[in-house]
Amino acid sequence: MTTAREIRLKSRPSGMCSHDNFELATVELRDPGPGEVQVQNLWMTVDPYMRGRMNDAQSYSAPFALGKVMDGGAIGQVVASNDPGFKTGDLVQSGFGWREGFTAPAKAVQKLDPRGLPPQAFLGAAGMPGLTAYVGLLKIAALKDGDVVFVSGGAGAVGSMVCQIAKAKGHKVIASAGGPEKVAFLKDIGVDHVIDYKAETDLAAAVLAGAPDGIDVYFDNVGGPHLEAALATARLFARFAICGMISIYNATEPPPGPRNLAQLIGKNIRMEGFIVSHHFDMMPAFLDDLAGWVREGKVTWKETVFEGIEKAPDAFLGLFKGENLGKMLVKLA
């Protein structure tokens, strides 16, 4: 490769982000110097947390710089190597997403062992979204026998893994998603009670229809009315893993929190936020468990794929419109 196209942050959004915030540019790729590799990206990921990085605010990940290429997870293939550890054709994982290719120090990329899975699975079910589901359910919510589990955003990259891990461990699972296609997918993967939140006016009643005695664990991907419904339907000593609040990421004014937060007290609820990067030590155990579940047919996944780097903003914006079923990906080559 001598050139690569990339997506840059053109302007910071105020409220809902749009195409105006992105621009496509072409850059020259230098030949790899000593200890460097050149990589052609095959797949890149877009994730809701990136919305926060478009703001000029300190958060748990640094803001994207204006006028500069954005970044994120990617899977690629080495096309030229000047490092003894890598050869042409090696599959690698990196944080150099939002571009077709790059030249970088070899130590900035990791060799990928696909373990019989398609490589892009390591951006989804076998990557950060899958590990997020695993950590949130098993460690943060401390899932235990007999727990009834409620998941919002159940058809997303994280949510669909939460549903399946909980089912694989024998739990009753209630999940919400928007629209008939996602509802059908969730029924297909064995969710006991599926809520189409776009068709419901009373989310708490919808949860109770599937869990008449209430819920023990809530995995929150969306915040807002779903969190309120979870507080309303929680049982004594319920545990909430707070993973994301996609419903508010594009708000200009932060919306008020749940009106029934005082339920925490009487019900002795534990509500804990988490970022998966603090729990990378659980990755080996997760990949072992995942391999078993895939073998036994207990875990599967869906992908929503956009093709071409120029479509990356479409893929990203689609996350906030609920356009993805499972993992949202951009195929680059």
Place this chain on the structure above:
Amino acid sequence: MTTAREIRLKSRPSGMCSHDNFELATVELRDPGPGEVQVQNLWMTVDPYMRGRMNDAQSYSAPFALGKVMDGGAIGQVVASNDPGFKTGDLVQSGFGWREGFTAPAKAVQKLDPRGLPPQAFLGAAGMPGLTAYVGLLKIAALKDGDVVFVSGGAGAVGSMVCQIAKAKGHKVIASAGGPEKVAFLKDIGVDHVIDYKAETDLAAAVLAGAPDGIDVYFDNVGGPHLEAALATARLFARFAICGMISIYNATEPPPGPRNLAQLIGKNIRMEGFIVSHHFDMMPAFLDDLAGWVREGKVTWKETVFEGIEKAPDAFLGLFKGENLGKMLVKLA
């Protein structure tokens, strides 16, 4: 005693409760039958959680019945006994507060060993409020070396114990209270940085003035803007013990929750509600620790005392106006 006066729930409040919700009545006391005792109450407690019991709503404690005597903690003295386990003059603890005296089965009262403390201390520092502080700080918030602690309602029965237990264990403590008298009391018991919330427009800035690097533990007695300030100033892996939200107990419409609840995620905050009655197993350890701290002069307490059963509603209503410094009590004899 042949008669006793008592306070009954006359009507259920909508919004802020008032004198109209209470009525004073006089009842005949029967002589104790076999296995019964007659008790003259010396002290009774009024506590914020009783506000919830005035509503006709299922909560963690049953609602008071309309037209019936209210109840709650009391310390009394046996004045007649028809049970071999009790004799006249015995100090007893019971749930038969809001009345001057009662006749009841001996097994419904517990003999009180005052351990050298004034008996009414067992309604405050050495009773449920003290245990609440101990459980919330040590178990729920899992206080650990080096933690910076923030307490709202710091001059109340629970809050002042939280401040002193944290100080006894060597922590930096930031506490809020309303008005100069409470501020002076908190400085007096060694709180490092005291916030007069009535004089502040920016609570988060006030917390940071005392804890420039943020807080690790928040003990919430009030909810509302204090909780928002705690979320704003929390450090990574902070733990919040959610004990009470007195700011909203009289609201007719539940107010919105904190606008910055999404801070839970990036900061990996754990927020846990609790009711002390699930943790009575910690009472012996608490009383042992308390005895040591009192001996070493590390823990002291204040009382705000109303005299006479007819003043019990004044004492109770005063809780919501912040009229108490330390434990609010009614002296009955």
